Amino acid sequence: MSDHDFVSGGKPIGIERGEGPFLYGTDGTEYLDVGASYACTPLGHSHPAVVDAVQEQVGDLTFVDSSYPVQSREDAYAALVASTPADLDQAWFCNSGTEANEAALKFARSATGASTIVAATRSFHGRTMGSLAATWKDEYKKPFEPLAGDVEFVPYGDDEELAAAVDDETAAVILEPIQGEGGINVPPAGYLETAREATDEAGAALIFDEVQTGMGRTGSMWACQNAGVTPDILTTAKGLGNGLPVGAVAVRDWIADGAASHNATFSGGPVVTAAVHATISTLVEEEYPAHAAEMGDYLTSELEAAVGDDVREVRGEGLLVGVELKRGANRVARDLAIEQQVLALPAGRTVLRLLPPLVLERSDADRVVDAMVDVLGSNDDS
Numbered sequence: 001m002s003d004h005d006f007v008s009g010g011k012p013i014g015i016e017r018g019e020g021p022f023l024y025g026t027d028g029t030e031y032l033d034v035g036a037s038y039a040c041t042p043l044g045h046s047h048p049a050v051v052d053a054v055q056e057q058v059g060d061l062t063f064v065d066s067s068y069p070v071q072s073r074e075d076a077y078a079a080l081v082a083s084t085p086a087d088l089d090q091a092w093f094c095n096s097g098t099e100a101n102e103a104a105l106k107f108a109r110s111a112t113g114a115s116t117i118v119a120a121t122r123s124f125h126g127r128t129m130g131s132l133a134a135t136w137k138d139e140y141k142k143p144f145e146p147l148a149g150d151v152e153f154v155p156y157g158d159d160e161e162l163a164a165a166v167d168d169e170t171a172a173v174i175l176e177p178i179q180g181e182g183g184i185n186v187p188p189a190g191y192l193e194t195a196r197e198a199t200d201e202a203g204a205a206l207i208f209d210e211v212q213t214g215m216g217r218t219g220s221m222w223a224c225q226n227a228g229v230t231p232d233i234l235t236t237a238k239g240l241g242n243g244l245p246v247g248a249v250a251v252r253d254w255i256a257d258g259a260a261s262h263n264a265t266f267s268g269g270p271v272v273t274a275a276v277h278a279t280i281s282t283l284v285e286e287e288y289p290a291h292a293a294e295m296g297d298y299l300t301s302e303l304e305a306a307v308g309d310d311v312r313e314v315r316g317e318g319l320l321v322g323v324e325l326k327r328g329a330n331r332v333a334r335d336l337a338i339e340q341q342v343l344a345l346p347a348g349r350t351v352l353r354l355l356p357p358l359v360l361e362r363s364d365a366d367r368v369v370d371a372m373v374d375v376l377g378s379n380d381d382s
């Protein structure tokens, strides 16, 4: 047991600095961040490329209305569109994941003229009225009802139920290519293709919410590229500005046509787009998606080999890793923090989620594995 101070859930008091995959407390304690930054810092904390870009931009021009062309927004826009699958040629910036999904649902309605939304069980899309309506968990929704209407839920991963739910009343199917909050659920092969075929047939829009899966984490820039399926609308946020609050919606032309009126005051401001441009450029130039794939394979296989009977399954893609436990994930996350200075994140009751910055090295992955073995017991004990 360490003698540092923690608040409930094993959150250390007084995080004051970050560097790479590490966070440092006011007393100098080093924590390995495999969840504390929630997929928002793919390049690690305070990456110099992002820090420099933001500092320079904030000194030159912090804000001007988004109708004025600004270099940082144009650079970020070009980098974003170049990073997404071919055919997603137009984009809007916004301030968060929920706002990106809110726009996606609006755009799907305007492009199709239809209104119903098909979403999946165990989904999470955000906490504003529209995104929340497409989010599965009742406890997030009940106090705020009525939400935006017309959402039908189908079991995530079930091709037949999905195909059967989509018809000419459907404006959109919204899916996470791998579910994050719902427990790192990887759908069976062919599921995203089924979604593509069903929406094509019905003239509906296919929305992939890549807020948690995107920005190189799964081994490709976007998780849908692993499956070879291009949606009509792709939403992103979290890691897009390496920690600055920014999201985006990238769309095909047929979606963009009816969406021209969409805007927000802070849409793609100079400072956040300086961060977006620096983040995407660095991720691409330094090939971090490939590094994430390699580190993800290493971490997953080392974990599988080392941990004992308390682990049911290790699953995910790249550095989006879920460890399904036989005991409560909250307690394990707390023990990892307090005893091992490793900050992980639960995803549901029994899944521990590992979402480290993509700059993770083998020695860091080894530290995660050792910490898990200490907390959970090893194969040798079982």
Ligand code: PMP
Binding pocket: 096, 097, 098, 099, 101, 124, 125, 126, 127, 176, 180, 181, 209, 210, 211, 212, 213, 237, 238
């Ligand atoms: N979609 C997904 C898949 C998410 O994981 C989240 C956040 N956990 C959101 C949307 C909402 O993002 P934000 O908190 O930025 O609104």
